[in-house]
Amino acid sequence: MTLDTEFVRAQFPQCADYPEVVFCSNAGGSFVAAPVIELLNHYNSHTRVQPYSPFTPSRDAGEAMDRARAGWAEALNIAVNELTIGPSTSANSYVMAQALGASWQPGDEIVVTQQDHEANIGAWRRKAEERGVTVREWEIDPATGLLDPEDLYRLLTDHTRWVFFTHCSNIMGTVNPVAEITREIHARSPARVCVDAVAYAPHHIPDLRALDVDLYLFSLYKVYGPHQGVLYVKGALEEQLAGQGHYFNREDPAKRYNPAGPQHGQIAACRGVLDYFESLHRHHGGSDVDDTPGRMDALHRLITRHETRLAEPLLDYLDHSAKVQLLGKRHCRDGDREPTIAFRPLCQSSAQLAANMQADGIGTESGNFYAPRALEHMGIDPVDGVVRLSLLHYNTTEDVEKILVALDRTL
Numbered sequence: 295m296t297l298d299t300e301f302v303r304a305q306f307p308q309c310a311d312y313p314e315v316v317f318c319s320n321a322g323g324s325f326v327a328a329p330v331i332e333l334l335n336h337y338n339s340h341t342r343v344q345p346y347s348p349f350t351p352s353r354d355a356g357e358a359m360d361r362a363r364a365g366w367a368e369a370l371n372i373a374v375n376e377l378t379i380g381p382s383t384s385a386n387s388y389v390m391a392q393a394l395g396a397s398w399q400p401g402d403e404i405v406v407t408q409q410d411h412e413a414n415i416g417a418w419r420r421k422a423e424e425r426g427v428t429v430r431e432w433e434i435d436p437a438t439g440l441l442d443p444e445d446l447y448r449l450l451t452d453h454t455r456w457v458f459f460t461h462c463s464n465i466m467g468t469v470n471p472v473a474e475i476t477r478e479i480h481a482r483s484p485a486r487v488c489v490d491a492v493a494y495a496p497h498h499i500p501d502l503r504a505l506d507v508d509l510y511l512f513s514l515y516k517v518y519g520p521h522q523g524v525l526y527v528k529g530a531l532e533e534q535l536a537g538q539g540h541y542f543n544r545e546d547p548a549k550r551y552n553p554a555g556p557q558h559g560q561i562a563a564c565r566g567v568l569d570y571f572e573s574l575h576r577h578h579g580g581s582d583v584d585d586t587p588g589r590m591d592a593l594h595r596l597i598t599r600h601e602t603r604l605a606e607p608l609l610d611y612l613d614h615s616a617k618v619q620l621l622g623k624r625h626c627r628d629g630d631r632e633p634t635i636a637f638r639p640l641c642q643s644s645a646q647l648a649a650n651m652q653a654d655g656i657g658t659e660s661g662n663f664y665a666p667r668a669l670e671h672m673g674i675d676p677v678d679g680v681v682r683l684s685l686l687h688y689n690t691t692e693d694v695e696k697i698l699v700a701l702d703r704t705l
Contacts, residue, residue: 370500376528612637
């Protein structure tokens with residue numbers, strides 16, 4: 295089945311607002327689906343009171359928040375008390391670094407990668423330095439920016455407490471085999487696993503039980519939703535982690551790792567992302583009786599086929615150009631390449647090329663995208679950085695044709 299992009303784009307009001315611009319900066323933040331906007335407007339217009347009291351608007355507000363939390367727990371195949379919805383992935387990472395690091399001791403070791411953006415490196419590194427913990431780096435290939443799991447396995451010891459890595463780099467665009475890597479980590483060491491999915495979740499909402507990770511984080515404002523971050527903490531960890539909110543909220547799973555407290559209307563609106571997915575599933579022949587993880591898998595197959603058609607001509611063009619250095623895999627043949635495509639111009643600055651493309655109506659950006667360590671390891675100036683073209687399923691083949699014309703002209 296082919297994705298009906300006309301139907302998809304009708305669910306995003308922003309698609310009609312600026313028809314002269316091809317929006318390809320999605321990795322920094324996606325368009326917002328109409329059901330999300332409707333739920334947030336309804337909450338602010340009718341139920342913006344302190345939730346969970348018996349009087350009507352308060353009760354309705356609490357029920358809207360509960361609907362969102364229950365829906366996301368079902369979509370991720372986790373228990374609702376394993377879910378925290380906080381301000382962002384960066385904030386959630388910082389909070390969890392305090393919770394995890396409280397028990398770290400000198401002699402302990404953690405592993406981080408250079409492939410991640412700083413939100414999934416900096417918080418853990420700072421806490422390790424504070425606690426006297428050894429940080430081992432799982433290094434990327436300096437030519438491609440990719441990770442080799444065998445390099446990781448050689449770093450694991452009996453002292454490894456945690457391994458932190460990304461599901462998909464926000465610059466390289468290549469998906470790491472999380473389930474396989476996690477299985478090997480658990481078999482070779484006592485380490486637990488934390489995966490950052492900010493660049494993966496916009497393309498697929500995974501089954502976290504199948505991945506068997508211990509922590510998993512992503513940002514809903516990159517997944518068609520409000521500015522919130524999803525945090526999964528495996529239930530078995532609860533007794534080992536210090537709560538990060540008020541002491542009297544220690545047993546409240548919605549507040550345990552959210553020291554700022556839940557942002558009520560934003561959380562209620564998170565349900566709108568799932569409402570959008572449900573309507574997309576039905577429009578393409580799906581059944582209402584399908585469970586949510588099943589819907590996510592079906593949509594993943596549908597969306598991946600479309601996004602592969604978007605990525606392939608761009609990758610082919612850049613791979614065969616003598617004027618750029620393409621980062622990550624050069625093709626989608628292995629089924630592990632998302633349409634997040636970064637490259638370094640060789641004959642001009644990234645900033646200048648991005649400005650030229652923007653003048654042609656291409657909504658792209660340049661810089662290090664919060665991943666300066668990765669670029670430095672590849673010998674790329676992190677100040678000028680790279681140009682990034684990041685597409686999602688509401689982009690079209692016509693968008694790609696316009697990008698190619700602008701690329702050809704400015705290169």
